[in-house]
Amino acid sequence: MENMIDITVIDREGKQHLLKAPTDMSMNVMEICKSYELPVEGICGGMALCASCHVYVKSEHDLDEPSEDEEHMLDQAFFVKSNSRLSCQIKITNEINGLIVQLASVGGG
């Protein structure tokens, strides 16, 4: 389909989900995960103001560097690694076709 890209999401049980995401609806990865009813909270709704959509980027995509706001929220998350991102800050564009992300543990709370 036109304007559709593929994103693979690995859930916390290690199961892979292939998601189809539209590039023309100004969506982000958090929103796509939620629309597929994957267990991503996204409490703040995508403003990089909570850390409840934390993922690890597993593919070699050249994503934009995280903003200072995003880094600051990652400071409040746990299990943060060098490939940690807030999925609400990854926009659905043709450039990220084939992206693979893994949902981070929610641990601690």
Added chain:
Amino acid sequence: MIHTDILIIGAGPVGLFTVFEAGLLKLKCHLVDSLGQPGGQLSEIYPKKPIYDIPGYPTILASELVDNLMKQIEPFKPGFTLGERAEKLEKTENDNFKLTTSKGTTIYAPVVAIAGGLGCFEPRKPPIDNIDLFEDKGVDYIIKDPLKYKGKRVLVAGGGDSALDWSIILSDIADEVTLVHRRTSFRGALDSVDKVMDLARKGKINLITNAQAVGLRGNGVLKEIIIEEEGKEDYSHNADNFIPLFGLSPKLGPMSDWGLRIKDNAIVVDTFDYSTNIAGIYAIGDINTYPGKLKLILCGFHEATLMAQSAFRYIHPDQKLSFKYTTVSGVAGF
């Protein structure tokens, strides 16, 4: 002891607007919130963010919307119990509800409206296995009395304003202050960052960056904290106190034990009047769920309006409720 008509749990936008709609029906309200200020998420998470979908406002800052709501409900003189968590809800003999807060305040009302949003904001706890064992035995998520740390070796974790500010304050009180942060740069008021760096140079704060606390050890009380630092083997750091400051996150909390029907962390309601499975208890705003639910402030306002009408009929089953537009009769307070 407080008596009111509608006890509102949660002082976010929807809880606040409930006061207005109830007030038009001459019902008095009292609000309880675990946060110290009204506004809920709008005050706690995004006060300076513009909101674009409030009817009649092309754009309004979250904090302005809260200020406006406070002004709008002022004529109805609502009561507030802030900074106290709604802990226990029980039915009394004369069919009232009795709410007890975390600080022991009791509030009685025939109707309870739960406008709890995402739940209570609570400090984020680091996912360290045995951390529960050391709570109040060295581990504190909130600093209530900084003087408590006099003569202690304290380890603060986090990279935001509160971690920076408390490290600065404690560097004057505690015997030794260590600040652990996962990266080298801090986001916080520039002034605080400079101060911490300066204190670190002077040896008053022991700064460990690119690191995190991953383990706790002790014998009844906290003695050591295990630090994972980039490029090093994990090592142990002696400390009397561990103060992780990673902000707040919402939790449903004690509400989940009140016998309400819950689905996916939300309270199931009937869209006729947003009543729950317990007569006299309603749930409105982000905390409820029903087919087609949207977590929007404007939907919460609608829910609050219908709920108030139903609450009136529940409290006064023998009285006729006549619906009036505010344009006809204005807003007469109490």
